[in-house]
Amino acid sequence: MTGDARAVPVPTAVTRPFWDGTKAGELRIQRCDDCAEHVFHPRAHCPACGSSRLGWTAVSGRARLSSYVISDIPAPGFADDVPYVIAIVQLDEGPRMMTNLVNVPPDPEALPLDLPLEVVFAPRGDQVLPLFRPAAEART
Ligand SMILES: [Zn+2]
Structure with a gap:
């Protein structure tokens, strides 16, 4: 399967600022003007x-690994190369986000929980996906 066949997000009125952010190289999430909670x-x-x-506010792009699964099953439209890591990461600002991990072996030995992560931006079609890799201090 080629990259052209992969699913591309379609922004809605509610999600467009998020996708505008990834195109600009920023991870933007919502923040409540009344209670200051970050929201995703x-x-x-x-x-x-x-x-x-x-x-909407740009956040640090820093996170920690909360949970993950290593999938050996190709997911047409989403992941061609197996195995791959589907993760839930907790942003430093609080919310959790489902994503894929990159630049790390799909191996539990390389994926301790709470692993420091940082966002990277991966073009897909006419959109840009936020993925996560081990943070600089976690790469040795
Ligand atoms: Zn609130």
Whole structure:
């Protein structure tokens, strides 16, 4: 399967600022103007206080590994090369995000929980995906 056959995200009115951010090389998530909670995934109301006053902010792109699975099953449209790592990472700002890990062996020995990670941006079609790799201090 070629890269052209992979699924490309389609921004909606709610998610467009997120995708505009990845194109600009920034990880942008929502932040509540009323309670200051960082929010991901994009939505209309703050999950902490219910406010609809959610703004957008660029975050650090730093995270820690919360959970992962190493998949040996090709996922047409999403992942061609097996095995690959599907991960849930916890952003330093709080929210968790599902993503793929790159620049790391798909091997539990290389994937300790709480591993420091940093975002990298991977073009796909006319969009750019946020993926994560071990942070500089974790790469030896
Ligand atoms: Zn709030």
